[in-house]
Amino acid sequence: MTMNYNKQKQKTTYWRGIFSGLVGALVLGLTFLLIGYGFNYRVQPVHSQEQPLSSTDFENTITSVVDKTRDAVVTVSNYQNQQNLQNALPFPYNQFQNQEDSQGQEQGQDGGIDLDKFDSQQVLTATGSGVVYKVDGKTAYIVTNHHVIDGADSVEVTMANGDTLEAKIVGSDSLSDLAVLSIDASKVTQTIEFAKSEDVKVGNIAIAIGSPIGSEYASSVTQGIVSGLDRQEQVDSDGDGNPDWEMTVLQTDAAINPGNSGGALVNSQGKLIGINSSKLADETIEGMGFAIPADDVAKIAQELEENGQIVRPQLGVSMYDLSAISLNSRQEVLKLDENTTDGAIVVEVVAGSAAEEAGLQQYDVITKVNDTDITDSQSLKKALYDYKVGDTITVTYLREGKQATAKITLKAPNNQTNTMQGSQN
Known part of the structure; x- marks a missing residue:
């Protein structure tokens, strides 16, 4: 009786061991499966982030900005x-x-x-x-x-x-x-917020809104991208046929037509990145429009609100581009070496001007304003307009081939009319 009992006990223990092993393996397998699933769940990127912007999303962006x-x-x-x-x-x-009409009467x-x-x-x-x-x-x-x-x-x-x-x-x-x-x-039901020009990148969405051709096509919308930054555009502000200013603009391929001038160029957030101003018009050219950057617009608009005009400082000189005169004149009249080709020649000094007070003379050649190199009359203007009336600048110039400097406190012009090439500043 004792032997049979022991055999039965051994059999029971044996099956319990097998059952426990199976349960343990199952638990262990499930544990690894759950850990693996959790690991994969954590490290796998969200599927939607891998997909490009759909056409519907793109359209929704445009329509949202327009609204x-x-x-x-x-x-x-x-x-x-x-x-x-x-x-x-x-x-x-x-x-x-x-x-006269047929009865000898004047029409009217x-x-x-x-x-x-x-x-x-x-x-x-x-x-x-x-x-x-x-x-x-x-x-x-x-x-x-x-x-x-x-x-x-x-x-x-x-x-x-x-x-x-x-x-x-x-x-x-x-x-x-x-x-x-x-x-x-x-x-007024809407206003547009200015973007920061430093945030504008080449390739950003650019949406132009305006009235091309006239009011018949008011609120027309065209879309493109920002094609370029810091483009230089020649401006003839006095209508004499000679450019007298170089404007910094951004380039876009959004359609810009006559009547779009003064309209908005906005980004995908609906912020103003520029005021549309011009385009290159030629049968061989397509999609080259230009806008005045938002930072410049905001700055000028504020000053126009406050003063009604932009008061730019002047030296009080008439200028001529050094590069526009002959090598013989540069050497014989101005006493410059043959390698000196850049600068703005002082043709005339206005009596009582900042330039006269600082000692500048006729035929001095201005080559620097502070640390900015001066290559011609336009670059001198541009350098000066970074400062305000009352600011003191250091002007580097050549007089009979010798370099000198002058401290000049900038004054306001008597009027806002400049003549250029020769140009006055």
Whole structure:
């Protein structure tokens, strides 16, 4: 009896061991499986982050930006007095002036068109775009291009919803090609925030909003990218046919057409990265538009609000580019060596000017302003305009081939008109 009991006990122990081993293996396997799953779960990237932006996402970005900004972009109309209205009217209306009808009566009398009463009326001379960037109490401020409102006797602004308001020119500046207008704020529903120019990168989305060709196409939207930064554009601010300023602009391939001038170029967040100002127009060129960077716009707009004009410092000299004169003149008249080709020649010193007080003389060749090299008259202007009236700068110049320096405290000009090549500053 004792032996049989022991055998039965051994059998029971044996099966318990097998069962325990199976359970242990199962638990161990599940443990490794769960650990492995958890590890994979933690380290695997989220699937959506691996996918490119879908067309739907891209479209939603564009439409969201347009919804956020479009009502802040307006049409700007430039009206000017027209004394000889018949020259501005289309055929056949321009034929009525001083013509006799079949009964010997001059048109304009007894049922004809009397153009005399139109003599002092204003006609639409130009249209462009503008951007509402600020509301202060009952007044809203719009930035546009100077060339859009240049010569205007009155200006009207048409909102995106079609409401037309009279606008006041707060200030305008030809060199920066910017102007600020003000309107009644009661019709304004949106403003656009300025981006920081340092955050703008080549390849960023660029969305242009404006009124190409005219108000008929108001609130038109085109899309592209930022194609380039710090492009240099020649500006003829006085209309003499010679460039007298070099403007720094950003380049975009978003379609820019006549009428887009003064309109918004915004990024994918709906912030203003530039004011559209110009394009290269040629049958061999496509997609090269330019905008004034947001930092420059914000700075100029603020000063125009405060002063109505941009007060730039002047040395009080007339200048000429050293590179524009012959080698013989550089050597014989200015006493320079043959390797000196860059600089701005002082042609004339204005009496009582900062330059005269500092001792600059005719035929001095300015080569530096502080640490900035001066290559020509334009670069001298650009260097000076980084400073304010009252700032003191160090000017390096050559006099009969010998280098010298002068400390000059900058003054305000008597007026804002510059003549260039020879250029005055």
